[in-house]
Amino acid sequence: MKCCKNDRENMMNTKAKNQSLIDDSIRVQPLPHAGDLKGVMIHYFLRGMLATKLPWKKTAWTCAGFPVELLWAYDVFPHHPENMATVAAARKQSLRLIEYTESLGYSRDLCSYCKTSIGAYDTGIKATLGGLDKPDFITCTNTICDTHWKWFHLQAHRLKVPIFVFDVPSVVSGTSPETMEGYVDYVVEQFILFGEFMQKNFGKKPNEKKLRKVMKLSERLSSLWREIYEYRKIIPSVYSAAETSASFFPLVVLPGVKKGIQFYEKLLSDIKKRAAKGEGTLQEGKEKYRVLYEGIPFWYRMRFMYDLAKYGIVVTYEPYTWSFAPKKTMGLSLEESLRETARTIMNLPYAYNLEDRIEYFEKAVQEYRIDGVILHENMSCRPSSSGMIDLKEAIQRDLGVPVLILQCDMNDPRAFSEAQIQTRVESFVELMADNKK
């Protein structure tokens, strides 16, 4: 179909307008120790490979929301299929693995981590591309989503390994303190059953001394991340999601292990130096908009956060990376410590009811002096996507901050429409600019 003269003029005007919003000279300036993440990842992969090869070592597959410290305390190496799915996406493997799994009859609507992981295991791809070895057992929770249950049950059945699943209650609006204590009892009972499962299948007993040590290290790791977040309140922003999307990795896989702590200590020291000099993550004077980004990043398109920087956008707060650093409290006795752990896993931001979620977001918008919010409505992930329209309306109504919802997917590149996303981001930038006038 031929374009008429007016269409051509409109297209050229839009292009010219978009060009004026983009500043190609803007660069995200990485922290000096950002590259140390590679060493941390190599450490994790080598340790995992060794644990798989040594017959006296045990390995488990586990999921987000599971208290990984429990596994380290039992001297079990935790493998994270979700994390390896992100590696597959970053290495441009996820599409073929998803399509492989769909060819087995799994639905397009199913979580793309699950499909990537099934494809990765069945096709036997290398660990550096997101592959996983068979574990000795599988353990997970439904803290964040029901998909974990179904996915891990399915894989335990296919791989013929034992499975232990924690059923964690969801705390709805108006839950009384008495009901909450009942929930804690219920989760603690399952910790005890898990101990019996470990004893029966692997002859392993709980080791309180080791658990305390691991929890202490885990809290140190979390507290470093929380301190990094305190520095992110400064204007100009010292650290953005362009870097945190990768550097939060130790919080997921290495809580309770020194390697991640050393890395975060170096990052924090870089950040303190940057803050003392009044410098930001973008060049001087280039930060225009501070944005909160909610949801899992597009792992196959990590450049997205760098593209945002070209508009002068710094993603200053992500509920996603923040949620991996809750305060880890220990009690005086083992039972009290298990009760504290139960409370922590029931209180993750992804388990919040809508009321608490709106309050949490609005507080973050105010504390981090946010100019706009991007919500990733993730085709794969109901827990992180449900309630987004209500969230958007509340933030816009209460705080007058523009909110952009992007319908996409974290691991399936078929859901990412380049031109459409660019157009929507540009309209969002214009709204933030108008708001600042």
Ligand code: SF4
């Ligand atoms: S549904 Fe969401 S929380 Fe659950 S496994 Fe998929 S991405 Fe993770």
